[in-house]
Amino acid sequence: MNEGRLRKLILGDAQADRVVPPSGFTAQLTLFVSGAMAFLAVFALALSMASGRLADQWAEELARAATLRINAPAEQRAAQTDAALEILRQTPGVATARAFTGEEQAALLAPWFGAGVPVGELPLPQLIEVTGDDSGYDAQGLRLRLQAEVPGAVLDDHTRWRAPLVDAARALRRLAWVSILLIGGATAAMITLAANAALAANAQVIEVLRLVGALDSYIAQAFIRRFTLRALTGAAAGVVLGMIGVWLMPEATDEGGFLTGLGFQGWGWLVPLLIPPLGALVAFAATTRAAIKRLGELS
Amino acid sequence: MIELENVGYNYGGGELLSAVSVQLAPGSFHFLTGPSGAGKTTLLKLCYGALNPTAGRVRAFNMDVQGLDRDQMAFLRRRVGVVHQDCRFLDHLPVIENIALPLLVSGRELNHEEANLQELLSWVGLSERAHALPPELSGGERQRAALARSVILSPDVIIADEPTGNVDWEMSQRLLQLLVELNRMGKTILVATHDLSLIRAAKNQVQARVLRISNRQLQLAGADL
Numbered sequence: 001m002n003e004g005r006l007r008k009l010i011l012g013d014a015q016a017d018r019v020v021p022p023s024g025f026t027a028q029l030t031l032f033v034s035g036a037m038a039f040l041a042v043f044a045l046a047l048s049m050a051s052g053r054l055a056d057q058w059a060e061e062l063a064r065a066a067t068l069r070i071n072a073p074a075e076q077r078a079a080q081t082d083a084a085l086e087i088l089r090q091t092p093g094v095a096t097a098r099a100f101t102g103e104e105q106a107a108l109l110a111p112w113f114g115a116g117v118p119v120g121e122l123p124l125p126q127l128i129e130v131t132g133d134d135s136g137y138d139a140q141g142l143r144l145r146l147q148a149e150v151p152g153a154v155l156d157d158h159t160r161w162r163a164p165l166v167d168a169a170r171a172l173r174r175l176a177w178v179s180i181l182l183i184g185g186a187t188a189a190m191i192t193l194a195a196n197a198a199l200a201a202n203a204q205v206i207e208v209l210r211l212v213g214a215l216d217s218y219i220a221q222a223f224i225r226r227f228t229l230r231a232l233t234g235a236a237a238g239v240v241l242g243m244i245g246v247w248l249m250p251e252a253t254d255e256g257g258f259l260t261g262l263g264f265q266g267w268g269w270l271v272p273l274l275i276p277p278l279g280a281l282v283a284f285a286a287t288t289r290a291a292i293k294r295l296g297e298l299s
Numbered sequence: 300m301i302e303l304e305n306v307g308y309n310y311g312g313g314e315l316l317s318a319v320s321v322q323l324a325p326g327s328f329h330f331l332t333g334p335s336g337a338g339k340t341t342l343l344k345l346c347y348g349a350l351n352p353t354a355g356r357v358r359a360f361n362m363d364v365q366g367l368d369r370d371q372m373a374f375l376r377r378r379v380g381v382v383h384q385d386c387r388f389l390d391h392l393p394v395i396e397n398i399a400l401p402l403l404v405s406g407r408e409l410n411h412e413e414a415n416l417q418e419l420l421s422w423v424g425l426s427e428r429a430h431a432l433p434p435e436l437s438g439g440e441r442q443r444a445a446l447a448r449s450v451i452l453s454p455d456v457i458i459a460d461e462p463t464g465n466v467d468w469e470m471s472q473r474l475l476q477l478l479v480e481l482n483r484m485g486k487t488i489l490v491a492t493h494d495l496s497l498i499r500a501a502k503n504q505v506q507a508r509v510l511r512i513s514n515r516q517l518q519l520a521g522a523d524l
Contacts, residue, residue, distance in 0.1 A: 019403070021391040208387045212448065213377035214404035215370050296369075 019209060020202055020222045027230060030194050034234030034279055035241075037187045041180055042242025042272045048176030049271070050262045055169035058162055064136070065158065068097075068128040072152035081126050084150045088130060091145075093137030100127045130155075187231070187279060188286045195227055195290040206298065220291035224284060231283030235276040243272055300325050300360065300456050300487045301346050301379075307354030308341055315341055317354070319517045321510060323456065323489060328482045328505050330498050331491040332520070333512035339491040340384060342512065343460050346489065347379045348372055360455075377405055380449030382459035386441045388433035394440075395420065395429040398448045405452065416451070423447045423477065439470035446477055456487040463497055471497055479505045 068088070072080045081099055088097035100108075105124055109117075139157050146153040199206070209219050246263045264271065300323045307317040315338045323329060323346075331339050344350040345357055348364045357364040359375060367375060388397045395416065396403075402412050409416075420426045423443040428436060436444065442462050449457055459478065463471030475497060482488045482505055492498065501507050509520040 018392060018396070019389060019400070021389070204387075205389055208389055209400075209404060210373070211376065211381060211383065211387060212401040212404055213373050213375075213452070215373045217370075218404055218406075 017222060017225065020198075020205055020226065023198060023201070026194060026197065027226075030191070030227065030230045031234040031237075033190050034187060034231040034283070035238035037183050037190075038235035038238030038275050038279055039242040039245075040238075041183045041275050042239055042246060044176045044179040044183065045272055045275070046246050046263055048173050048180070049264060049268050051169045051172035051176065053265070055166050055173060058166045058169065061158070061162070064095075064132040066130040066132070066139070067156045067158070068130055068146075069154045069156060070126040070128070070150065070152050071154065072126075074123060076152070077126055080150050080152050081128070084128060084146065084153050087142075087145060087149060088128070091137055091142055093132050093135050094130060095133040096129075096131045098129050100129065125152075184278070184282055188282045191227055191231060191283045191286040192290050195223060195287040196294065198223060198227075199291060199294040203298075206295070210298070216292070216295045220288065220295060223291050224287045227287040228280050228284045232276050232280035235279035239272050239275045243269070301489075302358040303342075303345065303352075303355065304358070305355035306345060306352040306357060308338070308345060308350065309353040314515055316345075316512070316517075317515045319355070321517055323487050325455070325487055326482070326485050328479075328488045328501075328507040329490070330501070330507055330509045331489060331512070332493060332495070332498065332509060335493065337512040338515070339493075339512060340460055342517070343381075343458050343489065343491055347381055347458055348375055377401065377452050378454050378456065380452070380454040380457040382442070382445045382449045382457070382462050384460040384464060386433070386445040388441070388444070390433050393430045393432055394425060394436065394444050397433060398425075398444060398451060400448060401452045412451075419447050419451060424473075438464075439466040439474075442466055442470075442474055443477070446474065450481060450486075454486070456489070457481060459488070459490045461492055462490060463492060463494055468496075472500065475501055475504075 068084055070077060070080050070084060085097055085099060088094050105127060108127075109124075139155065143155050146155060206219055243264075249263050302323070303319050303321050306319045308315050319342065331342060333339055341350060345352055346359070348357070348359065348367065351365055360378060362371075362375070364375070388394075389400065392400075398419065399409060399412070399416055402409060402416075417426070420429055423446060425440060425443055425447065428440060433441065433444070442464075446457075446459070446462065449459070457478070462474050462478070466474070471494065478488055478490060479501065498507070498509060511518050511520040
């Protein structure tokens with residue numbers, strides 16, 4: 001489509017628009033459905049972006065973070081901890097290794113035992129937080145060496161419980177994308193049905209226009225423009241409402257876990273703004289196809 | 300202008316027209332008459348391409364009508380003004396916009412045509428009714444509006460199907476007058492009618508030929524109407 005036609009389609013020709021009689025109720029249904037679809041698309045998009053973020057974040061931490069636990073009798077614990085830290089310092093790929101202090105360990109346990117319990121007197125294992133650098137470290141080799149030199153050390157690289165979560169987050173993201181595609185397809189189907197109904201209802205009008213020498217493209221344009229603008233308007237309203245809905249969700253907090261992290265971050269807020277133009281594009285394509293097919297069938 | 304060569308038309312249930320040959324020369328005035336159901340409307344539709352003949356050939360402006368695609372057909376319609384039997388308006392638009400519809404769909408700038416439009420409205424006597432909706436018009440007003448619409452693009456040929464079908468004698472005289480004036484301006488006119496007194500009235504004013512459909516054939520009727 002050349003630029004002139006595109007401009008004409010968007011700005012329109014107020015006169016040409018009038019040749020097709022206004023259709024109050026069906027117009028509102030089209031508006032409503034495209035609005036509802038855009039609203040759903042905003043949530044699917046928020047879900048996909050949030051689960052994508054989670055999957056990336058978890059996968060990254062998975063690759064880099066680990067915990068070393070030292071179970072040793074109280075009198076050997078300090079010595080074993082020093083030995084383990086020394087080994088970690090020598091291990092290529094380990095960026096930092098830091099032993100938790102007694103207070104930090106107590107804070108981690110507070111949710112279970114309550115603040116009043118003197119956890120310092122319990123025979124707790126010593127925890128060491130290990131962070132890998134970008135190249136990563138050889139977990140298997142590290143385990144073998146620790147086994148030989150620090151018998152009480154257990155390396156937990158979180159794989160066991162994080163990997164399924166990463167898989168779940170990725171599956172959630174896939175589902176969200178499939179939902180977005182389905183929403184797009186359903187919008188196209190609905191617009192096609194509505195356009196066909198409008199073309200059928202206006203068969204008389206089309207006949208008169210053909211009689212006075214209107215080209216098919218002229219007639220089609222009156223319908224295409226109408227449905228494209230309706231889809232655009234409906235989707236814009238739906239996106240605004242959807243974004244308000246996402247914005248009203250509680251802030252992401254540690255207590256709420258990943259559920260409260262649903263939403264957009266930073267530039268992500270601009271992504272749903274693509275929904276109305278995309279919806280209009282879908283409507284444009286669907287109406288064009290329906291109109292060309294329908295007009296071709298008429299005599 | 301328009302040429303039918305051995306044209307036949309078959310509705311599927313039997314032959315309606317067969318071996319019809321006629322030439323509408325530029326500037327000619329033809330009446331088409333015959334009993335109801337004889338195929339007057341069908342013959343007119345063949346002339347402006349709304350129907351395709353089942354036999355023979357229809358040529359308009361030296362083009363084979365059957366060979367035209369939909370866009371070319373639309374361009375042909377702009378050169379042939381048609382007054383339909385039941386007028387066919389867009390009922391949601393006022394008369395003036397219905398009359399201007401051919402200008403609109405052919406992409407003309409309406410502002411430039413405003414003077415022509417007003418002149419045409421007063422010519423058909425509808426200046427007062429310009430902003431009425433088509434369903435509010437009387438039969439005669441509808442016919443005059445349809446005539447105005449058919450000539451607004453200044454076509455070379457005007458085809459009218461029973462333009463005086465449901466109007467009184469005085470109004471049909473007036474419509475005839477308009478058609479005669481168009482003919483004097485050089486337009487080719489083809490009018491289907493079963494109203495013989497209208498034909499007689501026309502013969503006093505213009506050199507009209509009368510074509511009659513009988514027994515599926517088209518005959519040139521004599522002067523003894």
